[in-house]
Amino acid sequence: MSALDKTDHRRGWDRLNWLSTALALGIATLLLISSEIATLRKDFQHRLATQASLVSANSAAAVVFKDARSAQDNLDAFQHSPEIRSARILLPDGTLFASYRKPGASEDAPLWAGPLGLDRIEYQKSLDLENVKIAEIRLIADLEPLRARILAFIAVVLGAALLALLIAQALMARLRRAMRHAEDDMVHMAHYDALTGLPNRALFETHTTQALARTARSGGRAALLFFDLDNFKVVNDSLGHPVGDQLLQAVAAQLGQVVRQTDNLSRLGGDEFTLLVEGAGQQQASAVAEHVIEALHQSIAIDGHELSVGASIGIALYPDDGDSVDKLLRSADSALYAAKAAGKHTWRFFSAEMDEQAQHRLALEAGLRRALDRNELRMAYQPIVDLGTGRHIGFEALMRWTSPELGEVSPAVFIPVAEETGLIHAFGAFALREACSQTRRWLDEGRVDVVVSVNVSARQFYGRGLVDSVRRTLMETNLPPSHLNLEITETALMGAEQEVVDILGELHGLGVSLSLDDFGVGYASLSQLKRLPIHKLKIDRGFVMDLPHDSDDAAIVTAIIGMADALGLTVVAEGVETTDQQAFLAALGCRSGQGYLFGRPGPAE
Secondary structure, eight states: OOHHHHHHHHHHHHHHHHHHHHHHHHHHHHHHHHHHHHHHHHHHHHHHHHHHHHTTTSSSOEEEOSSHHHHHHHHHHHHTOTTOOEEEEEOTTSOEEEEEEOTTOOTTOOOOOSOOSSSEEEEOOOEEETTEEEOOEEEEOOOHHHHHHHHHHHHHHHHHHHHHHHHHHHHHHHHHHHHHHHHHHHHHHHHBOTTTOSBOHHHHHHHHHHHHHHHHHHTOOEEEEEEEETTHHHHHHHHOHHHHHHHHHHHHHHHHHHSOTTSEEEEEETTEEEEEEETOOHHHHHHHHHHHHHHHTSOEEETTEEEOOOEEEEEEEETTTOSSHHHHHHHHHHHHHHHHHTTSSSEEEOOHHHHHHHHHHHHHHHHHHHHTTTTOEEEEEEEEEETTTOOEEEEEEEEEEEETTTEEEOHHHHHHHHHHHTTHHHHHHHHHHHHHHHHHHHHHTTOTTOEEEEEEOHHHHSSTHHHHHHHHHHHHHTOOGGGEEEEEEGGGGSSOHHHHHHHHHHHHHHTOEEEEEEETSSOOOHHHHHHSOOOEEEEOGGGTTTTTTOHHHHHHHHHHHHHHHHHTOEEEEOOOOSHHHHHHHHHHTOOEEOSTTTOOOBOOO
16 A cells, blocks of 8 residues: 555544544433433423412302413423313414313412512403303413523533534544554564564565666666575474574664665565675676675574574576566575585675576476375485494495486485475385385295494474384384484584484384494584484594595594494495595494495385
């Protein structure tokens, strides 16, 4: 609604309120006046009855009133007075309005005189009307006090109405102010993010459209920075949404100190932010991106946690990368994915190749959403062997996806997309069910010592759903828990350590074993290993591939094996491809290993 429409709407509302208030007060005033007049009329009739009783001693009497209504009221009073014997009701012009005589009334009854308690009495001569001799007594009631009472009452009523009108006006003014504040609040809520106070997507589009129009008229340039927070989802999932909200507020405050007042900073939703810099070319845009990354890389203290999320930024330039808000935003979004693929905590400018990658990602995501329904997923199993004897002691279950449109897609490509889209929960449940079912078949075939390892994503790990899924799958497949090993990455340990401990404790209570995957390249500390119910450490292939010739890798592997022995943990070496590596690891005390030397991932058959 435009400002002019809102003004007309508000004026119309004011006129309607005034009209309704005035109408209500007018009706109330009329009702009060009618009620008082009815009261006065009743009192007047009572006085007429009193007059009738005063003339009851006369054999005949005539009372003159101004009009027929007063005469009728008088006649009614006379008729209800049992002592009246004869009476005539005359109009001012002498017209006979009504008359009656009671049987036995004397025509020569004397006139009654004396103070009647009325305003005044006038005596006139006897009249002979229709051969009836009566004595006329004209009783004149002074109506001035009555008029004064009515006028006083009307004045009081009008004064009360005026006071009520003034009070109503004050209340309406207060109501209008409250309505204006409510409208302002609604406008603010419609255009600003309630959490951070920054412009939201709607206001971002409005501001950006206006800015691009100004830039087009001046023939200048503009840069749109589109960025989100690295590892924010991990923090949000591990520490909870309240801490995540506080982190977003702190990030917005930090950004407010970095950007200029002329720059358009907005929050589109979640952990996604945009920054429009008018008049900026490639050099200035990259400088702004560096400032934003540096500001967000600093630690933020929230609820006793030191959090450092960082940011990845995609940059699109106007008019080169888009001549509208939508096109510019899509280009910046494609550049953002390129920045994340480059290792996060960095920025990238949009290029035409990125647009192709964005289209490929859309096709990848659409294919993933159909993969389960179309039975395109399958499990492959890589042997885990005893390094001393070469005997198979288990398998790692690895997911594979063959798309009819995209062909064989690497897990390194589709697993991150499944995590970002939330499909990882359904994929994880599928992997767990397939691996447990296959292990049950191996046990039925007589391989009683086999253990299958299933990878658990950090996204899948948090929440009680994982524990319930594992428990239910073990029951449905009738698999003893000791034959299932769950592998978690060090990333899953970041954040809410106590929550991690609790969930791992529940899984341990089910009887399954737990492995820490890719140990040495993440964030796990010795204090965490001490607290967590971990059974195995898997040495990352990066430390194994150059053994035994690289002295640094040899020292690291030796230290990991020694620490694991001290903690009572089993060590599994990944990426074993040569017999020299096998012999070296076995000599150090590493009991288990997996790699191409023992077999590539393949079908269960």
